[in-house]
Amino acid sequence: MAQPQKPKSATGLASRQAATGLLIAVLDTRQALDGLIDPSDGGTAFNRLGDRDRRLARAIVSTTLRRFGEIEAALDRMLDRRPRKAGALIRILQIAAAQILFMDVADHAAVSTAMDQVTADPDGRHFKGLANAVLRRMAREKDTVLVGADAPRLDTPDWLWTRWIKSYGEETTRAIAAAHLVEPSLDLTVKEDAAGWAEKLGGIVLPSGTVRLVPTGRVADLPGYAEGAWWVQDAAAALPARLLGDVAGKRVADLCAAPGGKTATLAHAGASVTAVDISAPRLERLSANLKRLGLSADVVAADLLAWQPSEPFDAILLDAPCTATGTIRRHPDTAWLKQSADVKSIAVRQAGMIDRAVSWLKPGGTLVYCTCSLEPQEGEGQAAAAIARHGLTPSPIAADEIGGIAGVVTEAGYLRTLPCHLPDPNPRLAGLDGFFIGRLIKP
């Protein structure tokens, strides 16, 4: 007797549709992935998915962006030329190729959901035969199509590659780009008992005290989340706040504070914190985070370039907006969203923010300036220019202030962390976000 046909997995299709929509929004309308998947926007196809499908859609789109250059190279091998007026065809093929080449997803699920999408696309459907041939060949040749390909180079946009070669040399550029190919760890800043939490969560304790684990499932389901024992923060992002030293009882400003990882560190250390950020939705997340952690701060929604505090501060942490090229491991869309010209324009804003921050410090007060950018113009360059403009004195950072993490203190006494730092035999437990951190004293 003929077996009844299995119904098509509608949920499987929905997650691929959402992933394709997200890819289009990132690459064609230049929107950041984080904003697109923010749960506060309940109306999106992504947010209408169930938990499991949301995780799958997110994994697919992240993998597509992380491996975009290789996916394009593989598609180029299978398409003589790219059809025009084909709707979302190419984006659908990219989403399917990511699953076939790089994910633990059954090839037939990737191919059939892609074909369903192509069929439903009013322009793409004219290319059904082509799509089917390309995807079947991709599945057949998946073990050979990228043999010998230079993955770190292919998956890095030209402008970043060129700038990194100039700033860091070829060997380090390759190491940075190779680190971007690996999904990053989940890093937690714990209030206390790092070893105990590492054991409970199946993680390790880094030299700087951060607990690191390979992420599985929902963060909010992990032990310790509900009771506010820890917060999520890359190990490098956990460093700037502690470089202000003993802040207990001091009046400290956390400028550009949301979603509040550094505010939490300062408040937990006993500072009286004023947390300023321009983004009301991001400040809502900051307030929710502080509430869960049982910590408090004076939260101010304001543009730093217009705001004025009522009295000066003992210490200021300025985590300035930047190109965020140090966080490509966590946000692979950044590599394709930002461009060279962004560095220059954002550097002008950063300098304006530094000027205001310096004017709000008491004499002898400490400014820690940081950015999660790999661009020296947003880091070392800003520190040098601020010293020249304001007569600040650098306060060199010592390796033992950061648990002795190797290779991150520069000759000038700044911190320059890179995605290829902090190696580990398990690549899923290796790496740091790329940060510049400088500590400067007001005369």
Ligand SMILES: C[S@@+](CC[C@H](N)C(=O)[O-])C[C@H]1O[C@@H](n2cnc3c(N)ncnc32)[C@H](O)[C@@H]1O
């Ligand atoms: C790198 S993020 C801050 C991350 C945060 N310090 C943390 O540790 O969670 C940069 C922040 O700068 C804020 N921002 C950008 N322009 C600003 C401005 N003109 N005034 C105040 N905040 C601004 C953004 O809303 C964003 O939250």
